[in-house]
Amino acid sequence: METELSRELGIExxxxxxxxxxxxxxxISRAGGLGVLGAVRYTDPQELARDLDLLDGLADGKPYGLDVVMPAKKVEGVTEADVEAMIPDGHRAFVQELLTRHGVPELAEGEASGWRITGWMEEVARNQLDVAFDHPIKLLANALGSPPADVIERAHAHGVLVAALAGSAEHARRHAAAGIDVVVAQGYEAGGHTGEIGSMVLVPEVVEAVAPLPVLAAGGIGSGEQAAAGLSLGAQGVWLGSLWLTTEEADLHSEALTRKLLAAGSGDTVRSRALTGKPARQLRTAWTDAWDDQAGPGTLPMPLQGLLVAEAVSRIQKYEVGELLGTPVGQIVGRMTSERSVQAVVDDLTRGFERAVTRINRIAGRSAT
Amino acid sequence: METELSRELGIExxxxxxxxxxxxxxxISRAGGLGVLGAVRYTDPQELARDLDLLDGLADGKPYGLDVVMPAKKVEGVTEADVEAMIPDGHRAFVQELLTRHGVPELAEGEASGWRITGWMEEVARNQLDVAFDHPIKLLANALGSPPADVIERAHAHGVLVAALAGSAEHARRHAAAGIDVVVAQGYEAGGHTGEIGSMVLVPEVVEAVAPLPVLAAGGIGSGEQAAAGLSLGAQGVWLGSLWLTTEEADLHSEALTRKLLAAGSGDTVRSRALTGKPARQLRTAWTDAWDDQAGPGTLPMPLQGLLVAEAVSRIQKYEVGELLGTPVGQIVGRMTSERSVQAVVDDLTRGFERAVTRINRIAGRSAT
Structure with a gap:
């Protein structure tokens, strides 16, 4: 499964x-792909440095990347306390009532919730970049719009390719104009923040919009046949997130969450604003149902919703409150039915890809060797 | 582009x-595919007979099919008047207000609206079948669930394959158990009634669920690259609906509607209950906005909504009221940018397919001849 981009990055x-x-x-990198570490949960740059050291040691010299969340719009001079003050009391009461109804215990005195608004602020992302460029990363991806021009310059000076996620051809064109190197076309099926255009339609639209820039197909890919489909659509690679959540190497918040993921079908996710205030695909739970219910107060815009629910999410995860327990995940969750090693997953992807190519050649009346 | 199913049907x-x-x-049939005529608008069996004669004459002896709408659940002893009586006055007033606000003229005295609830009733579909089996159809598709057992038997006695649309693996399994021959896996991207699972995820799920029954990939397919993707996912063919709406041979309600389709992008459709009461993808218009607006009365369940809006839709189409004018269409509408002949569309599909196969072989490191 070799493209110009994979050759440029030196991956198999x-x-x-x-x-x-x-x-x-x-x-993932050891298995011949490119592992990309998501940095959003690292509010402390030292923690990120430690984990990048760890990754580096484990990667056996294979290339890897980093994914940061750097908002396209700067929020200047606003503190977390300012944002806190904008949250209506009725919404706080709604969260309290939900947690009480489901018997979710409090965190211990002084115990912080893991996920805060700070992970979405530019200052934090910039501290992460200082750490990142001290490591031999090969790809820097940004999940929220194009990175600022100086960041792209700095990446290029370090020989690092810059990627950005796009849910529409228009977004992709904006990224290309900003000078990025790779567009990740992320379809409606994907986990996390997604637009409404399905991968089948989105990927070729983005390929045409930014040619000759390379495009990765994301959303709905969990098998070699799906990888072949993404590559047929003109992509130079496939970008997978959900599929690794249930690998043996993953360190999910709880066994209970892993079991929920393994049991879920493709129809058990929902695109909801309940987590961050923007539509993000995640497991459908009593939590998302409550926020999406017309009888409730509705969600707040980003970043208010994320700040409002941060502690609640931490409590739900820590105490493994079954009905409320969820995570961002794509529709491909239906294919995640057993815990496997990353190597086994990659082997399965490459074998399935070869099978699909053989089949498509038969359909085309070609014999391929 | 040849599969076991295409060989069985004798198409190129x-x-x-x-x-x-x-x-x-x-x-479509002359160009080497299988044209499938949608029968839902034929409330008069004589009219269907006339158009099947016409199709037969034009098809040059090539095989073709028919698509009926036969509800899975029988509605016994209920007349159109009974259903009319169930529509709340507030909803009728909402339609009136909408039409008045947009200045939509009345139909002339005695002029009937084209689309009625009757097209969705089993009796009508059964009359259509009597006509259909008098013609050399090769495929009978049902858009709403599995056809009744006696219809499947009758089709098989005539040497006709039976297909049914499915938006989930569970629906597909039910169709297979009912004895149908082909499942059309229709993803979220498609026009008309769709589920929420994107084609990239749905198609392989359905292929696995009903193997060894053949599956067609539907939803988001409008190019040869997308056809290659659908076939990579395990389908034995691709099912396209939207793409033909702007062909030279199509007889859309109005030039204005054709122009709207040619101008629309992939983000200009919406999955809305505004047309039939069940979620159906269509052009987003002031009409769908009004029904999807929380300030409105909301839509009624099928079949009430369809009956409620039938006359209004006819008036909007007849008088080409721009802001309200819409049609069921998939996200692939973004690719429909010029009026072309059906032959040109099919040529484009097969050429794109060959290009995609060449490219995927290069990615797989194979030379294909």
Whole structure:
């Protein structure tokens, strides 16, 4: 599974694996793909430095990347306290009532919730970049719009390719104009923040919009047949996030969440504003149902919603409150039915790809060797 | 583009084209695919007989099919008047207000609206079948669930394959258990009634669920690259509906509607209950906005909504009221940018398919001849 982009990056398979776990990222790179570590949860740059050291040690010299969340719009001079003050009391009461109804215990005195608004602020992302450029990363991806021009320059000075996610051809064109090197076309099926255009339609639209820039197909890819489909649509590689969540190397918040993911079907996700205030695909739970219910107060815009629910999400995860327990994940969750090693997943992807190519050649009346 | 199913049907390319227009269906069949005429608008069996004669004459002896709407659940002993009586006055007033606000003229005295609830009732579909089996159809598709057992038997006695649309693996399994021959896996991107699972995820799920039954990939397919993707996912053919709406042979309600389709992008459709009461993808218009607006009365369940809006839709189409004018269409509408002949569309599909196969072989490191 070799494309111009995979050759440029020096990887064996054009498989890009996004994951919040350093051990998973390293295993993807060792297996011949490119592991890309998600940095959003690292509010402390030292912690990121430690995990990048770990990744580096585990990767056996194979290339890897980093994914940051750098908002396209700067929020200047606003503190977390300012944002806190904008949250209506009725919304706080709604969260309290939900947690009480489901018997979710409080965090211990002084215990911080893991996920805060700070992870979405530019200052934090910039501190992360200082750490990142001290490591031999090969790809820097941004999940929220194009990175600022100086960041792109700095990446290029370090020989690092810059990628940005796009949910529409228009977004992709904006990224290309900003000078990025790779567009990740992320379809409606994907986990996390997605637009409404399905991968089948989006990927070729983005390929045409930014040619000759390379495009990765993201959203709905969890098998070699799906990888072949993404590459047929003109992509130079596939970008997978959800599929690694249930690998043996992953360190999910709880066994209960892993079991929920393994049991879920493709129809068990929902595109909801309940987590961040922007539509993000995630497991459908009593939590998303409550926020999406017309009888409730509705969600707040980003970044208010994320700040409002941060502590609640931490409590739900820590105490493994089954009905409320969820995570961002794509429709491909239906294919995640057993815990496997990352290597086994990659082997399965490349074998399925070869099968699909053989089949498509038969359909085309060609014999391929 | 040859599969076991295309060979069984005696067609050159595994391209299945759904269309409400006999001239388009015939042109698809002449071009080497299988034209499938949508029967839902034929409330009068004589009219269907006339158009099947026409199709037959135009098809040059090539095989073609028919698509009926036969509800899975029987509505016994209920007349159109009974259903009319269930519509709340507030909803009628909402329609009136909408039409008045947009200055939509009345139909002339005695002029009937084209689309009625009757097209969705089993009795009508059964009359259509009597007509259909008098013609050399090769495929009978049902858009709403599995056809009744006696219809499947009758089709098989005539040597006709039976297909049914499915938006989930569970629906597909039910169709297979009912004894149908082909499943059309229709993803979220498609025009008309769709589920929420994107084609990239749905198609392989359905292929696995009903193997060894053949599956057609539907939803988001409008190029040869997309056809290659659908076939990579395990389908034995592709099912296209939207793409033919702007062909030269199509007889759309108005030039204004054709112009709207040619101008629309992939983000200009919406999955809305505004047309029938079930979620159906269509052009986003002031009409769908009004029904999807939380300030409005909301839509009624099928079949009430369809009956409620039938006359209004006819008036909007007849008088070409721009802001309200819409039609069921998939996200692929973004690719429909010029009026072309059906033959040109099919040529484009097969050429794009060959290009995609060459490219995927290069990515796989194979030389294909």
């Amino acid at each position: 398979h054009a498989i890009f694996g996004f994951t919040p776990f350093p051990a998973v990222a390293a295993a | 390319h595994a391209i299945f084209g759904f269309t409400p227009f006999p001239a388009v269906a015939a042109a």
